[in-house]
Amino acid sequence: MTYLLDANTLIEAKNRYYRMTVCPAYWSWVQRSHGAGLVSSIEPVGAELRRGNDELAEWAKNQAGLVTDRRNGATDVRHIGARNRWVERASRGGYAGVDFEGFCDAGFAPAAICFGARYDCPSSTRQ
Structure with missing residues (x-):
């Protein structure tokens, strides 16, 4: 099982813990x-x-393959329903008012479905 990492996972690690x-x-x-x-x-x-201007940006530029072009799962018509259900649950989990169309995490649920990966939503709703 592959787990999808969101940006905050790596940003917080760099800024706080690791x-x-x-x-x-x-x-x-x-x-x-x-x-x-x-x-x-x-x-x-x-x-x-x-886009950053720090050591994480430089590290990310050198991680061939870690970030793959899995975004097609977010717009694939077969997965629109999954994305919408994720947005609905995330909105109930305290993310109301977020522009999910421009929010990269909105692509995680359908990408996870499309690529057989797993993404744990910040609202603790497992995808």
Whole structure:
């Protein structure tokens, strides 16, 4: 089973718990986990990370394959219903008012379905 990582997972790790120079083992673990097929992400996350101007942006630019172009699952007509159900549950979980069309996490539920991955929604609704 592959788990999809959202941008916040990596941003918070870099900012709070696993600074790249303090705990390089975490970042090696992410790389090894991707190599083993355990973690991946979708392109909007990669774009968000690469837009930065810090060590995480540079790291993301050098992670070939970690962020794959899985965004097609978010717009695939077969998965629109899954995305809408995810948005509905996320809205009930305290995300009301968020522009989900522009929010990269909205692509996680259908991408997970489409690619056989798993994404745990911040509202604890398992996808």
